[in-house]
Amino acid sequence: xxxxxxxxxxxxxxxxxxxxxxxxxxxxxxxxxxxxxxxxxxxxxxxxxxxxxxxxxxxxxxxxxxxxxxxxxxxxxxxxxxxxxxxxxxxxxxxxxxxxxxxxxxxxxxxxxxxxxxxxxxxxxxxxxxxxxxxxxxxxxxxxxxxxxxxxxxxxxxxxxxxxxxxxxxxxxxxxxxxxxxxxxxxxxxxxxxxxxxxxxxxxxxxxxxxxxxxxxxxxxxxxxxxxxxxxxxxxxxxxxxxxxxxxxxxxxxxxxxxxxxxxxxxxxxxxxxxxxxxxxxxxxxxxxxxxxxxxxxxxxxxxxxxxxxxxxxxxxxxxxxxxxxxxxxxxxxxxxxxxxxxx
Amino acid sequence: xxxxxxxxxxxxxxxxxxxxxxxxxxxxxxxxxxxxxxxxxxxxxxxxxxxxxxxxxxxxxxxxxxxxxxxxxxxxxxxxxxxxxxxxxxxxxxxxxxxxxxxxxxxxxxxxxxxxxxxxxxxxxxxxxxxxxxxxxxxxxxxxxxxxxxxxxxxxxxxxxxxxxxxxxxxxxxxxxxxxxxxxxxxxxxxxxxxxxxxxxxxxxxxxxxxxxxxxxxxxxxxxxxxxxxxxxxxxxxxxxxxxxxxxxxxxxxxxxxxxxxxxxxxxxxxxxxxxxxxxxxxxxxxxxxxxxxxxxxxxxxxxxxxxxxxxxxxxxxxxxxxxxxxxxxxxxxxxxxxxxxxx
DNA sequence: ATAGGAAATGAAACCGATTTCACCCAATTG
DNA sequence: CAATTGGGTGAAATCGGTTTCATTTCCTAT
Numbered sequence: 001x002x003x004x005x006x007x008x009x010x011x012x013x014x015x016x017x018x019x020x021x022x023x024x025x026x027x028x029x030x031x032x033x034x035x036x037x038x039x040x041x042x043x044x045x046x047x048x049x050x051x052x053x054x055x056x057x058x059x060x061x062x063x064x065x066x067x068x069x070x071x072x073x074x075x076x077x078x079x080x081x082x083x084x085x086x087x088x089x090x091x092x093x094x095x096x097x098x099x100x101x102x103x104x105x106x107x108x109x110x111x112x113x114x115x116x117x118x119x120x121x122x123x124x125x126x127x128x129x130x131x132x133x134x135x136x137x138x139x140x141x142x143x144x145x146x147x148x149x150x151x152x153x154x155x156x157x158x159x160x161x162x163x164x165x166x167x168x169x170x171x172x173x174x175x176x177x178x179x180x181x182x183x184x185x186x187x188x189x190x191x192x193x194x195x196x197x198x199x200x201x202x203x204x205x206x207x208x209x210x211x212x213x214x215x216x217x218x219x220x221x222x223x224x225x226x227x228x229x230x231x232x233x234x235x236x237x238x239x240x241x242x243x244x245x246x247x248x249x250x251x252x253x254x255x256x257x258x259x260x261x262x263x264x265x266x267x268x269x270x271x272x273x274x275x276x277x278x279x280x281x282x283x284x285x286x287x288x289x290x291x292x293x294x295x296x297x298x299x300x301x302x303x304x305x306x307x308x309x310x311x312x313x314x315x316x317x318x319x320x321x322x323x324x325x326x327x328x329x330x331x332x333x334x335x336x337x338x339x340x341x342x343x344x
Numbered sequence: 345x346x347x348x349x350x351x352x353x354x355x356x357x358x359x360x361x362x363x364x365x366x367x368x369x370x371x372x373x374x375x376x377x378x379x380x381x382x383x384x385x386x387x388x389x390x391x392x393x394x395x396x397x398x399x400x401x402x403x404x405x406x407x408x409x410x411x412x413x414x415x416x417x418x419x420x421x422x423x424x425x426x427x428x429x430x431x432x433x434x435x436x437x438x439x440x441x442x443x444x445x446x447x448x449x450x451x452x453x454x455x456x457x458x459x460x461x462x463x464x465x466x467x468x469x470x471x472x473x474x475x476x477x478x479x480x481x482x483x484x485x486x487x488x489x490x491x492x493x494x495x496x497x498x499x500x501x502x503x504x505x506x507x508x509x510x511x512x513x514x515x516x517x518x519x520x521x522x523x524x525x526x527x528x529x530x531x532x533x534x535x536x537x538x539x540x541x542x543x544x545x546x547x548x549x550x551x552x553x554x555x556x557x558x559x560x561x562x563x564x565x566x567x568x569x570x571x572x573x574x575x576x577x578x579x580x581x582x583x584x585x586x587x588x589x590x591x592x593x594x595x596x597x598x599x600x601x602x603x604x605x606x607x608x609x610x611x612x613x614x615x616x617x618x619x620x621x622x623x624x625x626x627x628x629x630x631x632x633x634x635x636x637x638x639x640x641x642x643x644x645x646x647x648x649x650x651x652x653x654x655x656x657x658x659x660x661x662x663x664x665x666x667x668x669x670x671x672x673x674x675x676x677x678x679x680x681x682x683x684x685x686x687x688x
Numbered sequence: 689a690t691a692g693g694a695a696a697t698g699a700a701a702c703c704g705a706t707t708t709c710a711c712c713c714a715a716t717t718g
Numbered sequence: 719c720a721a722t723t724g725g726g727t728g729a730a731a732t733c734g735g736t737t738t739c740a741t742t743t744c745c746t747a748t
Contacts, residue, residue, distance in 0.1 A: 018699075020698060027736075052735065053463070055733075060736080096442050116394050117397040148392075361728085363704085363706090365728075370705090374725095375725065380726085
């Protein structure tokens with residue numbers, strides 16, 4: 001089916017030694033007489049031989065491979081996180097399978113199966129959700145079964161009923177900082193736009209938002225918490241709804257920076273100046289947040305730390321070590337020019 | 345080293361059959377008596393058994409796996425392309441290894457080695473370069489050795505001395521369209537900004553640009569072809585240089601949309617209006633091009649077609665079929681609001 | 689020169705699946 | 719009723735490495 005490969009047996013024969021000795025040269029696990037070793041190395045290089053890691057993994061029961069499951073690599077939040085995680089994993093000797101689910105349960109199942117069959121040593125699951133639908137519940141069962149075999153670390157997300165290790169940004173504090181910033185800027189009517197009901201990070205942000213507002217004694221009109229989605233289009237959509245309100249918020253917090261961009265676009269298009277007429281803040285601090293005019297005030301997710309910690313926890317689990325059940329990564333407020341003191 | 349897994353032998357024993365029969369159930373390659381089959385299936389489900397694909401791949405010499413080598417998943421051009429390619433590969437039953445080289449030769453070598461050892465069935469190489477340095481030349485040798493074992497398809501890039509299958513966007517026609525657009529808009533002084541010398545796609549664009557300009561009888565001042573890089577920062581940098589010129593171009597073509605965004609930002613910051621004072625066009629039609637004000641006129645790369653064709657060619661090669669040596673994917677001009685008729 | 693011990697090497701089992709080949713048993717046919 | 723046919727099943731080889739254990743080779747000390 002495929003062209004014949006050079007194997008360790010071929011190398012052994014041509015070097016007049018046994019496969020065992022060649023293996024010793026390859027792994028460095030035992031001493032080989034220098035003269036013999038050189039002879040073997042020469043033959044290896046002559047044929048440009050590379051050991052078949054499938055065979056090795058089969059024996060060792062470890063593939064030095066981890067899988068990343070994520071909704072969409074094309075979203076800057078995920079691509080940045082994956083890039084950091086992958087780079088760090090490589091340093092630790094792991095290569096990574098990429099699994100873009102596109103939020104499709106069928107794809108997710110397919111990928112989970114495949115990762116198990118491919119004997120990945122561990123799985124990083126980015127952006128989980130709280131059960132909202134029946135298929136989610138069924139999917140949670142699937143994940144649980146996988147977790148019996150393979151360690152899984154959730155990043156910025158979780159699923160109800162799934163007791164997993166999690167590494168996450170401190171979204172509560174992030175939201176708190178944003179609200180405080182806006183309140184200090186004299187805003188009293190603050191909204192929250194975008195996100196998706198049932199996605200754990202959205203739910204967490206919304207709940208935190210409501211709590212903090214309540215503690216400040218501020219009322220949140222239900223018209224001010226709308227929108228459904230994580231991209232620019234959904235930001236545009238929700239902003240158009242905002243325009244029709246008889247009483248508009250003077251500032252809005254967006255579920256993420258892309259939503260903020262969409263919101264700013266539509267508001268600007270309809271003659272409202274950001275930040276002069278309305279303040280808009282985002283979340284994530286994606287690469288673009290600093291470049292999109294007027295420069296988006298946002299909460300920075302520490303991608304490096306998030307990625308590395310997730311890998312570290314996963315590798316600890318792989319090696320049978322104990323690991324923190326939940327690691328919370330701090331955030332920082334990034335002040336730019338999309339919000340302003342409210343003078344009424 | 346790892347917790348014991350259920351194997352086909354365990355299933356066989358518990359079902360009172362031989363492993364061969366279990367295998368027949370798993371693969372569906374031969375008939376098994378319905379009663380026996382049901383018994384086996386029950387045992388499989390009871391233990392939630394999944395066959396070890398390493399063992400299977402070892403035997404079949406085919407891992408149903410392909411590797412993506414690319415500079416940086418965080419760049420929207422690549423993330424989109426990878427997402428399309430990966431989705432299509434999944435449809436065809438392949439999972440994908442992600443290899444972000446970050447333009448680091450050491451990483452590239454590490455990854456190439458690893459992909460060969462992991463017995464990938466094929467490799468998609470995104471964004472190649474023409475040899476410019478000694479390390480590149482050495483790297484080209486490495487790629488060639490890999491290609492003796494594993495089929496490789498280059499997308500939008502190539503390496504001198506490497507005779508490979510390639511799938512690429514018709515960048516020549518794309519550039520031609522842009523130049524013609526600008527010329528029709530009465531521009532005579534046109535520049536080309538950004539890109540990296542030695543990267544094949546940049547070299548191709550620049551050469552095409554010069555040729556087309558020459559054919560139109562237009563002169564390109566060497567000051568108008570500057571810049572080094574593919575991101576927003578490099579666009580900002582090159583735009584600042586542009587400001588100092590005594591004679592500025594009235595329109596510029598940027599190596600890609602990110603560069604265009606950087607250019608627009610700096611020009612705007614220094615009081616030049618785009619497109620009123622200067623026209624700016626990009627390339628790629630990334631997700632953001634339509635949203636970044638004033639909306640960037642650009643050349644659309646057909647990501648779906650590019651990704652699918654690349655995978656199709658690769659799969660053909662994997663299956664020992666003949667495949668087009670070079671496939672050129674057409675482009676389309678996307679008109680937005682970053683360029684305008686020049687009235688002098 | 690030779691015994692003794694250390695160092696280097698080889699034979700064979702093993703990882704977990706698939707597949708060929710041979711065999712068995714039941715059903716069909718002369 | 720014996721012979722033929724064929725569907726269903728099992729034994730064993732195989733993929734390409736690693737590792738244990740036994741054996742051989744080498745070196746050193748007497």
